[in-house]
């Protein structure tokens with residue numbers, strides 16, 4: 049049987065044998081009592097990397113985002129984010145249901161929002177208006193095709209938020225993909241954002257896990273919300289060990305995924321059945337087929353060749369490159385693309 053080349057998402061990565069060994073050998077304790085040294089090591093490691101005071105290990109990126117929103121808002125407030133932000137589109141209405149806040153959506157360009165649009169979305173102090181209390185950016189942007197913010201863009205947004213006294217949250221589910229290509233480092237982000245959510249299960253091989261970073265005070269509040277949401281875990285060091293292993297060994301491999309994406313993107317652009325593509329900056333390719341029928345047929349053709357890809361609309365497909373996609377897989381995919389016509 050052929051192995052399946054799974055390009056549906058970078059969440060499909062599985063632990064390597066070495067990662068599994070690290071997990072089996074983890075020293076654990078009850079993390080709700082703060083006694084799991086592997087969880088503590090992961091939290092400290094990431095906090096140091098981003099020059100933040102503290103970290104909090106959670107089961108998912110959805111939970112770290114939702115906690116970040118809850119500890120920085122009051123019910124009735126407004127959260128500014130892109131119209132295609134994960135926190136708005138893909139978290140089950142969580143910000144409304146968990147925190148009682150509403151989203152103030154900004155039309156985005158490749159998932160990114162602009163300083164002047166944020167500025168006009170900040171409500172004046174007036175009893176008629178919701179209180180604007182948080183701005184969320186996504187970096188890289190999932191629906192934006194893996195786009196990333198430049199240093200200049202972030203500095204501008206940061207200065208504006210400072211002017212309005214507004215905290216910034218970063219949905220950094222793919223922050224390491226951004227750091228692999230952007231003109232800033234982790235500490236730059238840590239010094240601009242009040243909270244950052246980092247995922248360990250995207251591209252990096254860890255089975256689950258996300259860490260919320262922030263000040264000691266915010267993370268103390270976050271711990272209570274995590275418990276309330278049912279995310280307080282006991283001997284969680286076994287899975288935190290996978291996250292630690294991922295940071296030490298797999299983050300450095302991300303540029304390979306980016307090269308794979310660039311190679312396939314260039315090839316797709318030469319095909320007559322491909323009509324357009326979002327700019328490919330990291331590990332994601334979102335491309336448009338000439339029509340819905342062609343999109344269906346191409347997806348089906350790939351599937352019969354053991355290659356899986358998701359549709360993001362009737363005419364658009366998405367390829368996501370990650371740890372478990374090898375250069376042999378990429379050659380096989382390239383061959384397959386050439387054969388479709």
Ligand SMILES: *Cc1c(COP(=O)(O)O)cnc(C)c1O
Pocket residue numbers: 107108109110111113134135186188189190219221222247250258
């Ligand atoms: C995947 C993802 C998350 C978190 O998803 P979980 O599956 O809950 O870990 C958050 N933000 C973005 C942009 C994502 O792509």
